[in-house]
Amino acid sequence: MELPDNMVTANGKLNEQVVLKKEILYKGMNGKFVERFYLTPEKSFIFKPLTNDGQIGKEVWVHEHILSLFPDVYPKIITYSISEHTELNWMIFEDLGSLVHEFNEETAMDVIKWMAWWHSIPVEKLGNVPKTGLKPKIEDIMSEVFLKKVEVYRLLAALDVTWDNIEGIFHHLNIWKLSKKKVLSHGDLHTGNFAIVANELKILDWEHTHLNTPHWDLFHLIDMAHPLFPKKMTSQLRESILASYLSQVEYEVDCAAFIKEYYLFASVFSIWMILLIQKDLVENGGKWSEAQLNNQLDETISSLQQCITALSNLGE
Structure with missing residues (x-):
């Protein structure tokens, strides 16, 4: 069915006269x-x-x-x-029809299959892809976390993150040398931006596409908490998803170094998110309910603690 020529009015709105x-x-x-x-x-x-x-x-x-x-x-x-x-x-x-936004292992592995595929496309074949997205770069996120180190200590301690764990993550971040690997990134791959439609995966809202580290998409899929789409992440599931990704990408990668960098990336991004969520709770802007924000906060703290534990198990 073709759309009428006057589907959208001159002021950029849907033409109510032709919409049922x-x-x-x-x-x-x-x-x-x-x-x-x-x-x-x-x-x-x-x-x-x-x-x-x-x-x-x-x-x-x-x-x-x-x-x-x-x-x-x-x-x-x-x-x-x-x-x-x-x-x-x-x-x-x-219109794809009814969308089911649900995070589970089967869907996550399906997303990983496609993520590994688009991450493996040589970036030089893609043309003038934007180099930045809407969120700050991970380097800027880390700088902000260090700038607010005193606040981070106070906040994480109040959220029952142990002092040793806080000390440990800052120690690891101090010696972290960021990988220079860049891939095509969806940019905002949280649970609301992929869905199952008639038993098939569809990936939505590509407006944030840019070049970034592979860990950007992985973090948004695995450990980015969203107020509208709650999920439960476990250490075992995280490890399975990362292993599946590494078994399918076609670029050269040091798997041990890659996994360690993921835990560092996820830790600093989670700390930054905790600061943002706490600010939203204090300011009460109204976009999300207090219950939604508290659930997002709980999920983010849980992911942070799991990643810190994984880092400590890996050692230096």
């Missing part, structure tokens, strides 16, 4: 809503306005220059508008 019904899926960072809309009772599409004002044209670029190389594991853009006026930027996607 619509439903809100989620709110973007700038307050605009991503919606499912129906032209008939059976035929629906996804309308996505610009949800982050700093991302004009980026998602379309990724679809045309990067995802065009991919198998069918992502929703296709049907039509779009790119404009210097933020309110006139929008995309219409195919």
Whole structure:
């Protein structure tokens, strides 16, 4: 079914005169809503306005220059508008149907299979991929954690992280030399950005795509806690996921060094996240409920403690 020429009005909004019904899926960072809309009772599409004002044209670029190389594991853009006026930027996607966002071992291993595949694409074959995403680089995250070292000690101690563990992680971070390996990164691969649709994996929202360390995508999949998508991570499952990834990537890698660096990466990123979550709890901005934030905090602390323990078991 083709879309009407007047599907979107001149002011960048869905034309209510041709839409049978619509439903809100989620709110973007700038307050605009991503919606499912129906032209008939059976035929629906996804309308996505610009949800982050700093991302004009980026998602379309990724679809045309990067995802065009991919198998069918992502929703296709049907039509779009790119404009210097933020309110006139929008995309219409195919509607994949009901999405099941659930973290479990089977789904995680399926994501890992594809992650290992796109991480193995030589970056020189990908063209002018952005070198940064929306979040700070891991180097900047680590610098901020060290800058706030006194606050980190106080906060982690209050959250029942032992003094020895806090001392241990700062010791490891002090001597950590970051790997220079860069791969194509999804950029925001938390549980809300992959889903099972009719028993098939689909990976969504590629607007944060950039070049980064392999650990960026791995951390977001394994240890990034999200207020809307709770999950339980264990040391055994983490080790299984990392082992599966290393068995499938096609670039050369020192497995022992890679795993140790993952635990360092996950530890410092988790500490940074704890600082952010604690700030959200104090400021009570209202985007997430207190219960959601506390659950996110608990998950992040648990991941941090598991990674610190793994590091201590590995030794120097």
